[in-house]
Amino acid sequence: MARARDPIADLRRIAFLLERANEATYRVRAFRSAAKALAGLPAAELTERAGNGTLTELAGLGDVTARCVAESLAGEEPVYLRRLVATEGSDLDAEATALRAALRGDCHTHSDWSDGGSPIEEMALAAVELGHEYLVLTDHSPRLTVARGLTAERLRRQLDHVAQVNAALPEGFRILTGIEVDILADGSLDQDDDLLARLDVVVGSVHSGLKDERSKMTRRMLKAVANPHLDILGHVTGRMVSSRPAGVTGPGDRGHRARTRAESDFDADAVFAACAEHDTAVEINSRPERQDPPKRLIRRALEAGCRFAINTDAHAPGQLDWQRFGCERAALCGVPADRVINTWSAEQLVAWTHNRT
Numbered sequence: 001m002a003r004a005r006d007p008i009a010d011l012r013r014i015a016f017l018l019e020r021a022n023e024a025t026y027r028v029r030a031f032r033s034a035a036k037a038l039a040g041l042p043a044a045e046l047t048e049r050a051g052n053g054t055l056t057e058l059a060g061l062g063d064v065t066a067r068c069v070a071e072s073l074a075g076e077e078p079v080y081l082r083r084l085v086a087t088e089g090s091d092l093d094a095e096a097t098a099l100r101a102a103l104r105g106d107c108h109t110h111s112d113w114s115d116g117g118s119p120i121e122e123m124a125l126a127a128v129e130l131g132h133e134y135l136v137l138t139d140h141s142p143r144l145t146v147a148r149g150l151t152a153e154r155l156r157r158q159l160d161h162v163a164q165v166n167a168a169l170p171e172g173f174r175i176l177t178g179i180e181v182d183i184l185a186d187g188s189l190d191q192d193d194d195l196l197a198r199l200d201v202v203v204g205s206v207h208s209g210l211k212d213e214r215s216k217m218t219r220r221m222l223k224a225v226a227n228p229h230l231d232i233l234g235h236v237t238g239r240m241v242s243s244r245p246a247g248v249t250g251p252g253d254r255g256h257r258a259r260t261r262a263e264s265d266f267d268a269d270a271v272f273a274a275c276a277e278h279d280t281a282v283e284i285n286s287r288p289e290r291q292d293p294p295k296r297l298i299r300r301a302l303e304a305g306c307r308f309a310i311n312t313d314a315h316a317p318g319q320l321d322w323q324r325f326g327c328e329r330a331a332l333c334g335v336p337a338d339r340v341i342n343t344w345s346a347e348q349l350v351a352w353t354h355n356r357t
């Protein structure tokens with residue numbers, strides 16, 4: 001006879017998977033109650049009841065849960081659990097797909113005016129082909145010299161250029177103006193106030209001093225979040241996770257060593273509370289090497305009541321299709337579409353950002 005499985009663990013696993021798939025509470029409760037009922041029962045009684053079919057006499061057990069317990073004790077993975085495991089991926093896929101379909105634009109992208117590889121026009125056309133209604137152009141700010149950050153003067157010229165490009169783009173699509181502004185060491189933003197006020201969307205990110213000690217980093221981020229010009233807090237922790245090009249396997253392949261970076265240390269609950277208070281959106285950055293914030297922090301931001309922006313941070317047209325990665329992570333954390341600002345139309349988005357300034 002097959003070795004018995006732990007029926008309580010199986011019931012709890014079923015409940016967990018149902019919850020994760022966002023199933024109705026009543027469906028989940030049956031399994032949680034059954035697990036609780038079994039916890040107080042001597043093992044001998046449990047085996048005896050499974051043998052003579054009297055499990056359902058126990059308070060908290062019904063036909064379905066009793067069948068699961070009998071299967072577990074017989075050493076089989078309960079059919080109910082097996083089915084859930086088999087379909088779990090597709091459930092989540094469906095949620096991520098729905099979230100991706102709800103997105104109408106991208107709020108964090110770069111062109112060859114800073115460290116992107118392509119002209120604004122090409123980024124815009126790729127966005128049109130993806131079905132976007134808008135693309136926010138967010139090239140870097142002056143202090144990020146390694147990324148050819150735009151001076152105030154170059155940014156003004158870019159605004160004129162964007163107006164020209166927009167005039168030639170298909171109707172129903174537009175490039176929104178923006179910036180990825182550096183959050184400086186003291187928490188101030190690296191661009192002139194009048195320009196920040198003029199832009200449609202301002203993403204603010206930490207790119208330097210990522211190893212600031214906790215209290216300093218927290219103060220720095222809190223100050224930036226409270227700045228009415230800042231609309232979206234970009235790649236919140238600054239981490240770089242290990243990622244290697246497709247097809248490359250095994251650690252330490254020469255030339256493909258992953259560049260990793262630890263998360264910045266800051267009081268996440270304080271920062272997310274401030275984001276909720278000031279209505280600053282938290283970015284879910286889709287770049288495979290960033291995956292920032294990590295899921296545990298997305299969940300905390302969700303609990304704090306924050307809004308989100310699911311962005312690609314694309315530096316090339318093809319990268320604009322990376323939004324699905326961010327959607328997968330958002331779906332895993334249960335982020336609903338109505339908390340995501342880029343499910344809005346361009347008009348709604350701009351009304352929101354300008355209201356905040």
Ligand SMILES: [Zn+2]
Binds near residue numbers: 180205207
């Ligand atoms: Zn950045």
Ligand SMILES: [Zn+2]
Binds near residue numbers: 108110180313
């Ligand atoms: Zn960026």
